Amino acid sequence: MSQTHPEMHERRILHTELMWSFGVGIFVAASLSMILFTAFTISVNPPSNVERLDPKTLHLSGEFAEHNLGTTVGSDGSVTVRAIATQFMFLPRCIVVPANRRVTLRFASPDVIHGLLITGTNVNTMVVPGFVSQVHTEFTRAGDLLMPCHEYCGLGHSEMWATVQVMAQDEFKPGSDGRISCAQR
């Protein structure tokens, strides 16, 4: 048996591995290009907001005091939702938002790390004590959506969820103070 056979096999295997590496390189480059393309063209980015607040006093005054929680429509028409994630509930337990309109969601936690997602949307964030979690989104369909806590926060974690009531534009009518709460059905 000639000694060239093992070397030939090794060359062939090396060739296959190089081809595989080339294919993987193409895939990685294509994935990164797609991520960059969608980031620059349609602003697909992870939510990023670094904003501190004191978790020990957030319920006493300021933005996350009880009377500020819920949905507020500003004088410029901007819709902002403020909610607290706490063991083991969201306050308020029902959030109302308009459909097909940009909404700013702001969350804070006074106790432990929570997380939330809104079903059928890309809203998905952690709520870390000491920071404000902020997500901008636009809800495209009217209806009730589930918003559960998705970060284990204690024994009552599985009971911690809220409802997001997405209203059609013509049903979304805030009061003179710009506040609106969930419709009773």
Place this chain on the structure above:
Amino acid sequence: MQSDTSSAADSPFDAADDIDETALADVMRSVPLGAAVLAGTAVALLVLGYLAVYLLVFIPRGTVG
């Protein structure tokens, strides 16, 4: 315990001695291609699944940030 009548194939080391080098060369000629096809098919299915979720679910749901 090994019996006196054991065949060479009982031990992988003994069995290796029985393999014809020419047959081994024939097999080795197609092994890299087979491995590439198998791994390529598996990875292609994974990539297709990722692309389907990304393009048909994630992007239509709109942006957050």
